[in-house]
Amino acid sequence: MGSTTTMNHHDSTAAIELTELGKTYGHGDTARVAVRSSTLSLPWGQVLGLLGPNGAGKTTLIKMICGLVTPTAGTVRIGGWDLATERSRAVLQIGAVLEGSRNVYWPLSAWENLLYFGRLKGLRTAETRPRAERLLRDLDLWGRRHEQVGSYSRGMQQKVAVATALITDPPILLLDEPTLGLDVESARTFKDWVAHLARDEHKTILLTTHQLHDVAQELSDRIAVIRDGEIIADLPTGELLKKYAEDRWEIRLAGAIDGLGVALPDGASFSTEADLTRVLLPTQTTDPYPVLDRIRATDAHLVSVAKAQPTLEEVFLRVLQKDAGPARVAGQVRS
Numbered sequence: 451m452g453s454t455t456t457m458n459h460h461d462s463t464a465a466i467e468l469t470e471l472g473k474t475y476g477h478g479d480t481a482r483v484a485v486r487s488s489t490l491s492l493p494w495g496q497v498l499g500l501l502g503p504n505g506a507g508k509t510t511l512i513k514m515i516c517g518l519v520t521p522t523a524g525t526v527r528i529g530g531w532d533l534a535t536e537r538s539r540a541v542l543q544i545g546a547v548l549e550g551s552r553n554v555y556w557p558l559s560a561w562e563n564l565l566y567f568g569r570l571k572g573l574r575t576a577e578t579r580p581r582a583e584r585l586l587r588d589l590d591l592w593g594r595r596h597e598q599v600g601s602y603s604r605g606m607q608q609k610v611a612v613a614t615a616l617i618t619d620p621p622i623l624l625l626d627e628p629t630l631g632l633d634v635e636s637a638r639t640f641k642d643w644v645a646h647l648a649r650d651e652h653k654t655i656l657l658t659t660h661q662l663h664d665v666a667q668e669l670s671d672r673i674a675v676i677r678d679g680e681i682i683a684d685l686p687t688g689e690l691l692k693k694y695a696e697d698r699w700e701i702r703l704a705g706a707i708d709g710l711g712v713a714l715p716d717g718a719s720f721s722t723e724a725d726l727t728r729v730l731l732p733t734q735t736t737d738p739y740p741v742l743d744r745i746r747a748t749d750a751h752l753v754s755v756a757k758a759q760p761t762l763e764e765v766f767l768r769v770l771q772k773d774a775g776p777a778r779v780a781g782q783v784r785s
């Protein structure tokens with residue numbers, strides 16, 4: 451059958467394997483633990499959304515995976531290759547777009563950037579050209595490929611950054627806040643493209659984002675939540691939503707009602723939008739009728755009553771709020 455000369459790590463090993471990975475910046479009094487004892491295994495072809503509040507350690511984790519930050523504990527394996535001891539084999543598998551897309555040269559054109567990065571990563575120009583053309587056409591930049599990247603819009607620059615990360619056609623892509631600063635349309639194009647890379651080209655993708663609904667939920671097969679440098683949840687997206695979901699009755703009323711004048715049970719919440727008022731009953735409520743009866747006695751106009759579906763954002767906040775518990779204590783003892 452096919453060629454057997456290259457060792458195929460894809461079948462038996464994970465794309466990314468982190469074992470008790472940790473990073474402490476600085477020493478002594480100024481030491482800061484950015485990532486503590488994180489273990490994670492990402493199979494080939496999966497898209498993992500890494501979520502966490504500012505300063506949780508997402509960028510540090512990504513930089514350790516692509517070899518830009520040296521861990522102070524644990525190991526990183528990329529396609530089975532140990533990043534510490536088999537670095538060149540390991541990093542060959544990875545294309546990374548870090549925050550701020552600083553990895554492109556602004557005075558050069560998109561075309562020149564791609565040829566330059568191809569050469570830098572050891573490709574022959576003859577190999578780079580068709581790939582560069584394909585990427586620039588896919589990203590709708592072909593017509594402007596000879597213009598300086600510095601003159602591009604933020605979204606176009608971001609696309610060039612991703613194209614350079616993909617010039618060697620690596621199986622793994624790391625994207626740190628890839629849609630930051632993109633307008634709605636650019637973000638949409640970009641997300642469609644990432645979805646295409648995952649679905650049709652079977653890329654393994656690890657991305658961080660603060661756009662939970664628009665980016666994380668739409669793209670990720672799986673979500674990991676990091677807080678204070680520690681992975682506190684790691685589940686397929688659907689399972690995470692189910693696990694932390696709290697079905698709640700939501701009553702929607704017409705108009706922005708200023709004070710409903712109805713006694714609501716403890717734990718109920720009340721919010722108004724432009725022309726809508728929402729009453730969210732406490733999670734343990736099984737019967738919404740008593741409240742509905744009270745509302746009916748007012749002149750409020752009922753729009754709908756339904757079980758509210760939790761958004762990833764609500765679930766994310768719930769995961770973060772769950773008490774730190776023993777894992778956190780153990781982490782502190784270990785570090």
Ligand SMILES: Nc1ncnc2c1ncn2[C@@H]1O[C@H](COP(=O)(O)OP(=O)(O)OP(=O)(O)O)[C@@H](O)[C@H]1O
Binds near residue numbers: 505511
């Ligand atoms: N080079 C560095 N030197 C010292 N401390 C650092 C360094 N880089 C990051 N840190 C610290 O490590 C912690 C984690 O930072 P990191 O940038 O990884 O978080 P993040 O989750 O990516 O945050 P954000 O969502 O704000 O981008 C922070 O407390 C940060 O101050």
